[in-house]
Amino acid sequence: xxxxxxxxxxxxxxxxxxxxxxxxxxxxxxxxxxxxxxxxxxxxxxxxxxxxxxxxxxxxxxxxxxxxxxxxxxxxxxxxxxxxxxxxxxxxxxxxxxxxxxxxxxxxxxxxxxxxxxxxxxxxxxxxxxxxxxxxxxxxxxxxx
Numbered sequence: 001x002x003x004x005x006x007x008x009x010x011x012x013x014x015x016x017x018x019x020x021x022x023x024x025x026x027x028x029x030x031x032x033x034x035x036x037x038x039x040x041x042x043x044x045x046x047x048x049x050x051x052x053x054x055x056x057x058x059x060x061x062x063x064x065x066x067x068x069x070x071x072x073x074x075x076x077x078x079x080x081x082x083x084x085x086x087x088x089x090x091x092x093x094x095x096x097x098x099x100x101x102x103x104x105x106x107x108x109x110x111x112x113x114x115x116x117x118x119x120x121x122x123x124x125x126x127x128x129x130x131x132x133x134x135x136x137x138x139x140x141x142x143x144x145x
Contacts, residue, residue, distance in 0.1 A: 037088060039114045044102035051101030055128045065133030068126055072119065081137035086115065096138045103131045 043049075055061040070079065076087035083089030090096075095103075107127050110118030119127060 039111060040094070042106065042111050042114065044098070044105040048105035049099045049102040051099075051104060053100040053104070053128050053131055055125065055132055056100070061125075061129050062132040062136050064126070065129035065131070066136065068122070068130055069133045072122075073130070076115070080140075081134070090134055091138045091140075095134070100128075100131050100135075103134055104128060107131070 069077075069081070073081075076084060077090055078084045078087075081090040083092075088095065098106075104127055106116070107130055108118065108120045110116045110120075112118075119130075122130075
């Protein structure tokens with residue numbers, strides 16, 4: 001009888017342990033497939049937000065931005081820019097309502113607290129090309145709705 005109780009006790013402890021592990025993992029599985037929220041506190045200073053993209057009239061420059069995006073950004077933001085668990089959806093209004101200057105500043109400075117690296121090592125015109133591509137992502141997202 002004592003062996004039977006010991007066996008049941010071990011089985012009960014294993015079952016409880018398994019439930020605790022599953023309970024701890026539930027938030028991870030619940031977030032799977034959802035894009036990370038953007039940081040609403042991460043705001044560009046006014047002088048940077050006021051900057052104007054010098055490439056807005058250069059339609060051909062957006063193609064370069066798309067190539068750069070695939071090389072530098074798609075790993076976290078997804079190939080289509082719709083976000084992953086690592087980074088937010090770039091087509092969402094809270095991103096697209098920001099000025100070109102604000103997006104340029106964010107690409108340039110990064111936000112290491114939220115996992116966004118700095119891309120200040122890229123030439124300035126390439127960072128502006130990325131901003132053009134961010135606008136194209138939103139346009140493509142809205143045309144597919």
